[in-house]
Amino acid sequence: MCLAVPMQVIEINGSEDDFLSQPTALVESDGIKKEVRLDIVDRWPNLGDYVIIHAGFAIHTLDPQEAKTNLRLLQEMAAVTHGDGETA
Amino acid sequence: MKYLSEFRDSALTKPLVAELQRFPARPIRIMEICGTHTMAIFHHGLRSILPEGLQLISGPGCPVCVTAAGHIDAFVDIAQQDKVRVAIFGDLMRVPGSNGSLSQAAAHGAQVEMVYSPMDALELAEKHPGELIVFLSVGFETTTPGVAATILEANRRETSNFAVYSTHKVIPPPLELLLADPDLELNGLLCPGHVSTIIGAQAYQTVADKYQLPCVVAGFEPADILRALIMLLRQIHEERYEVENGYNRAVTWQGNQRACALVDKVFIPEDSPWRGMGILPGSGLAIRETYSQFDASKRLDITMQDIAEPKGCLCGEILCGKFAPPDCPLFAKACTPANPIGPCMVSSEGTCAAYFRYGEK
Ligand code: SF4
Numbered sequence: 001m002c003l004a005v006p007m008q009v010i011e012i013n014g015s016e017d018d019f020l021s022q023p024t025a026l027v028e029s030d031g032i033k034k035e036v037r038l039d040i041v042d043r044w045p046n047l048g049d050y051v052i053i054h055a056g057f058a059i060h061t062l063d064p065q066e067a068k069t070n071l072r073l074l075q076e077m078a079a080v081t082h083g084d085g086e087t088a
Numbered sequence: 089m090k091y092l093s094e095f096r097d098s099a100l101t102k103p104l105v106a107e108l109q110r111f112p113a114r115p116i117r118i119m120e121i122c123g124t125h126t127m128a129i130f131h132h133g134l135r136s137i138l139p140e141g142l143q144l145i146s147g148p149g150c151p152v153c154v155t156a157a158g159h160i161d162a163f164v165d166i167a168q169q170d171k172v173r174v175a176i177f178g179d180l181m182r183v184p185g186s187n188g189s190l191s192q193a194a195a196h197g198a199q200v201e202m203v204y205s206p207m208d209a210l211e212l213a214e215k216h217p218g219e220l221i222v223f224l225s226v227g228f229e230t231t232t233p234g235v236a237a238t239i240l241e242a243n244r245r246e247t248s249n250f251a252v253y254s255t256h257k258v259i260p261p262p263l264e265l266l267l268a269d270p271d272l273e274l275n276g277l278l279c280p281g282h283v284s285t286i287i288g289a290q291a292y293q294t295v296a297d298k299y300q301l302p303c304v305v306a307g308f309e310p311a312d313i314l315r316a317l318i319m320l321l322r323q324i325h326e327e328r329y330e331v332e333n334g335y336n337r338a339v340t341w342q343g344n345q346r347a348c349a350l351v352d353k354v355f356i357p358e359d360s361p362w363r364g365m366g367i368l369p370g371s372g373l374a375i376r377e378t379y380s381q382f383d384a385s386k387r388l389d390i391t392m393q394d395i396a397e398p399k400g401c402l403c404g405e406i407l408c409g410k411f412a413p414p415d416c417p418l419f420a421k422a423c424t425p426a427n428p429i430g431p432c433m434v435s436s437e438g439t440c441a442a443y444f445r446y447g448e449k
Contacts, residue, residue: 006091022241029092037207039237042285042344050091052285052338055177055227056205057234059347060285060338064089067337071094074311077318078103 005029006050006062007036016044025058027051091337095309104314105137111321113140117273118320119266119409121259122280123150123437124308130446132310142321145409146442148262148362149280151226152179152435153407156361157395159255160185160431163224164193166253166388173199173219175209180224183431186395190224206238206252213242213250222384223252229286232256232373233347236354239375239382251384254375257360259283260291261371267299272409276302276320278313281335288343289333300329307335354379363397363431364404401430406439413443420444 007027014023023038041058051058126146167174194200209223292303302323306316316334360372375383402416423429432438
């Protein structure tokens with residue numbers, strides 16, 4: 001049930017502090033657009049941010065810094081093997 | 089940063105495979121808790137590149153699979169009631185209960201609609217004012233906050249013909265149960281991705297401490313899973329047992345507290361039945377009294393019966409890691425995705441469905 005592909009926010013309706021505003025966002029990935037709710041997202045997204053979606057709700061706004069760290073850690077782990085060329 | 093192509097780059101995954109294969113052969117058993125991980129591991133062929141001796145065991149993290157037979161029967165009962173239309177996630181449609189499945193009920197006139205989101209079920213209530221719309225709700229920590237938000241929205245809109253039948257569950261109790269079983273002999277846990285987005289990596293600390301078990305949270309891309317396996321193997325070889333987060337971009341230590349607060353506002357823990365595991369204390373979530381007008385179990389006065397699981401089906405044991413699908417005599421013979429006997433063959437995250445689809449016998 002977990003859709004792992006993060007989608008980009010291209011439109012936001014409603015606001016963070018107005019609970020009656022039915023907060024939604026239009027998100028896009030690979031040309032596919034979807035409307036999602038923002039009721040439960042951990043951080044209110046800005047336009048252009050990427051969010052993780054589950055059953056019509058954004059559950060997490062990705063932080064570019066965290067994602068870069070994540071990628072760097074993967075690259076470093078990959079580089080270990082690359083470097084010494086040893087095989088077990 | 090697109091958060092996708094970067095993580096799928098083969099320049100990244102290839103050396104990770106090599107790194108994983110450098111670990112010396114040794115019998116190691118790692119459980120992947122989450123059904124989405126089970127599927128991703130099969131889909132990307134990761135089982136074929138594991139170092140010798142490393143065994144991956146599927147756990148209790150497929151929500152449809154762990155739903156007890158009694159709950160499936162309750163779903164069918166609700167669907168058959170007069171002036172009721174049920175809304176479900178598609179995965180539930182063909183799960184057999186003792187009185188058939190929802191799809192068979194639909195063939196006999198019950199109103200069953202597949203939805204993508206609980207909010208779509210609420211919209212159905214506006215479309216069909218003469219009917220009671222019941223969302224038959226299954227799912228773990230990732231799904232529950234959205235259902236809580238939908239109930240709050242229904243409350244705000246004062247929608248009177250919408251209710252939820254909650255069979256929601258939380259993942260730590262079955263883990264405790266499984267790990268207390270010495271026969272399982274697990275050496276590490278590959279912890280779920282988006283469940284952890286909600287509850288945080290901290291949720292596994294108790295288990296890591298109590299059972300001295302390495303726990304690593306993993307994302308769903310091949311590189312993510314490879315990295316998490318390497319982190320687990322490093323811990324195992326260095327005899328450490330810590331909670332580590334291999335999915336930093338989507339998971340924090342504390343989790344999504346806004347979502348957790350909403351769940352807490354609408355739901356209250358209750359004892360819940362799990363397929364193959366019996367009733368686990370505090371493992372389910374019921375709708376709080378304040379929102380009882382949205383609680384289908386109260387509105388329709390549903391009591392769940394204790395129903396035996398399908399004869400010969402080993403789903404319960406498979407969910408506990410005791411057997412693999414090929415151990416079931418019905419697997420790929422009497423039981424196939426076209427003619428499923430248990431939920432593990434129906435759900436897109438079910439272990440039997442994964443073995444069948446990817447041809448592992
Ligand atoms: S193969 Fe079918 S009958 Fe056997 S355990 Fe899986 S779902 Fe149950």
